[in-house]
Amino acid sequence: MIVKSPRVLILTACSCAIFWPGAFIFGLPGVLRQHWQQAFDAGGSTVGGTIFFILSGATCFMYLCGRLQEKYSPGKLAAIGSVMCGSSAIWLSHAGSMLEVNIWAFSAGASSAFIYLPGLTVVQRWYPERRGLVSGFFSMAFGVSAAIMSPIFSILLLKWGYETLTLATGFTALLIGLGASILIRFPEADPLAAASATSMAPSGRSVAEALRSRDFWCLWLTWVFAGAAGASMLILATGFGLDRGLHLAHAVALLTAFNLTNGFGRLISGYLSDRIGRSRTMAISFVSAGLAYLIMPHLAGLWVWATLAAVIGFAFGTLFAISGPLTGDCFGMAHFGSIFGLVFTAYGFVSGPIGPWLTGHILDVTRDNYTLVFSYLVLLFMVAAGLILLVRPWRECRMLKREKSGGRQMSC
Secondary structure, eight states: OOOSOOHHHHHHHHHHHHHHHHHHHHHHHHHHHHHHHHHHTOOHHHHHTHHHHHHHHHHHHHHHHHHHTTTSOHHHHHHHHHHHHHHHHHHHTTOOSHHHHHHHHHHHHHHHHHHHHHHHHHHHHHOGGGHHHHHHHHHHHHHHHHHHHHHHHHHHHHHHOHHHHHHHHHHHHHHHHHHHHTTOOOGGGOHHHHTTTGGGOSOBOOHHHHHTSHHHHHHHHHHHHHHHHHHHHHHHHHHHHHHTTOOHHHHHHHHHHHHHHHHHHHHHHHHHHHHHOHHHHHHHHHHHHHHHHHHGGGOOOHHHHHHHHHHHHHHHHHHHHHHHHHHHHHHBSTTHHHHHHHHHHIIIIIIHHHHHHHHHHHHHHTTSOHHHHHHHHHHHHHHHHHHHTTOOOSSOOOTTEEOTTTOOEEOO
16 A cells, blocks of 8 residues: 555654654763763762753754754754764763763754754644644654663663763664654655645744744743743652652652653643644643642652652643644744744753752752742742733634534644
């Protein structure tokens, strides 16, 4: 049987290409942290600084990649990102100082921008009627990669050693990424897909028009507040469990619950956004996360805390999964990459690096008063919920509109 549309194949290729950057930037620092500390006589804060360089690399190149994809094919950009991803891991195998590790971190972050933004644009163009769902699937591949690969990295580190681990995974990422990038392209190149992509033909506001709009700044500030509130759980989960008397193995379960819903929940939130609306889905998840933070210090029990951490993780994943399609709704697809790259600076330069640090500082000042710290995070999520409800699509859009032909519900 001949497959008339390669949409599924291209969605799979985009997801495979982004899988390895996600595995490296979210998985390797945690697995290799102890090795770096011992090999380079580095403190915990110095090693933790790799996250700053990862975010800096991703954010610095996100806008640039948005501009480049208006001139070059997404497959070429994904190939560049794959080469950067694999070769930087190979470079890491010979790192002799934390400076060289940080060079890897910046390069790995940059590589994710070269793949994430073109991939996010491509999947939306191939699936104009299910942009939330496919964006959620693509974002899920990026988010869950570390959860899948971190245990494998740990096993291989013990079995093969540091140098062989980074060399082998670097070459693997390079080969898989280059193979996937061959398949990544816009639907206009395929006459069979052109008809289905008509509704998402490139059109919309310019970057300058977006920067003058209320929608852009509401989205940007949503990333600041929700990004800071969500990312803070990364440093709070285990500590909260230990503070409440849990053993380390049980306390880590709170972080695991957060990471699982942060990853797999992106597919669910993307699907919901196609049904009930992007802003509404995000607002509901943010309010739910705020309530979870509010009641978490006042309840007891591992499973209760893990469930509430999972609610917060779902909201954090929703921010990543739906912001792309919502940006397309508001500003069109002509300059989607550039505009979304600017929106992402709110996380890369503000909430990502500063949010968890500020939360940790407040925790230190208040002498581990989790009730007060969680109340502050409640406020952040509630403000984010209010901001996202102010965002209105550029086109007149009515959610749950029925197609005359089949009566199927869809979002516009």
